[in-house]
Amino acid sequence: xxxxAQRMNEVAVSSGRMVLVQGxxxxxxWIDEMFDKVLLVNVVYFFDSDGRDMSEVYRVLRSGGRTxxxxxxxxxxxxxxxxxxxxxxxxxxxxxxxxxxDAGFQPSDVAIEDVRLPxxxxxLLATAVKSCCAPGSERSLHRICAISK
Numbered sequence: 001x002x003x004x005a006q007r008m009n010e011v012a013v014s015s016g017r018m019v020l021v022q023g024x025x026x027x028x029x030w031i032d033e034m035f036d037k038v039l040l041v042n043v044v045y046f047f048d049s050d051g052r053d054m055s056e057v058y059r060v061l062r063s064g065g066r067t068x069x070x071x072x073x074x075x076x077x078x079x080x081x082x083x084x085x086x087x088x089x090x091x092x093x094x095x096x097x098x099x100x101x102d103a104g105f106q107p108s109d110v111a112i113e114d115v116r117l118p119x120x121x122x123x124l125l126a127t128a129v130k131s132c133c134a135p136g137s138e139r140s141l142h143r144i145c146a147i148s149k
Contacts, residue, residue: 054103
């Protein structure tokens with residue numbers, strides 16, 4: 001997957017605008033408040049059950065920074081035989097909100113939209129902004145793409 005991402009983003013990687021990293025998700029190897037944006041697509045199903053992984057996203061996100069998360073909804077995932085509780089944490093709208101609030105985001109800074117995809121797939125698109133009044137906030141303009149194993 002890392003090689004595919006490098007090929008698809010060759011210009012951004014070679015110009016230094018993007019760095020691709022593969023490894024364990026928690027703890028993330030970056031300082032607090034390093035990133036403006038974090039994109040998580042189809043990965044939070046695999047985050048640890050005690051919330052450390054999402055708390056790490058919150059930690060490395062700068063004050064005022066944004067994370068966008070896509071998950072296929074519980075309603076759809078329960079129909080798929082490969083997505084059982086032994087391999088995937090499933091989310092409905094309320095569970096996704098609780099997941100983000102437990103990581104440190106304020107409920108008022110989280111928006112969750114229903115997404116309808118082809119073949120009857122229903123998903124959730126969450127956008128969460130790290131409150132500007134978070135303790136120890138520092139502004140940084142680094143951007144990076146992390147790929148978890």
